Amino acid sequence: MSVKAWPSAGELNRRIAIYRWSEEPTGFEDLTPHYAAKIECWAKKMPVAGLRYWGTQQVSEAATHIFWVRWQMVKADEITAQHVIEHDGHRYRVLSSSNQNDAYWYTLVETKALGAV
Numbered sequence: 001m002s003v004k005a006w007p008s009a010g011e012l013n014r015r016i017a018i019y020r021w022s023e024e025p026t027g028f029e030d031l032t033p034h035y036a037a038k039i040e041c042w043a044k045k046m047p048v049a050g051l052r053y054w055g056t057q058q059v060s061e062a063a064t065h066i067f068w069v070r071w072q073m074v075k076a077d078e079i080t081a082q083h084v085i086e087h088d089g090h091r092y093r094v095l096s097s098s099n100q101n102d103a104y105w106y107t108l109v110e111t112k113a114l115g116a117v
Helices: 049-056
Strands: 013-027 031-046 063-068 084-088 090-100 106-115
Touching: 013 090, 031 049, 031 084
Parallel strands: none
Antiparallel strands: 013 031, 013 084, 031 063, 063 106, 084 090, 090 106
């Protein structure tokens, strides 16, 4: 995804928490989620809509939200599918992350909404 516009001043106005997510078996078929290594930072949250959403429906898991985070706080190679983002009582699973336009200013994180915490 190539987005040419950067967040302007004041758009990183959502406080998010990023957790490393893992699951442990706790019985025959039960799994208990564990969340560790919390990073708190400011982000811009955008819903995914239009052709981008519908174009991924038959190919892969669709992203529902995009988060912009400053590169200094979160580097793209540090955020993987083993992470979740929590914001305003909702949890989002990370699908992918990238260094936006190779400029090392922002990390763009694509996520899928999982629901209320």
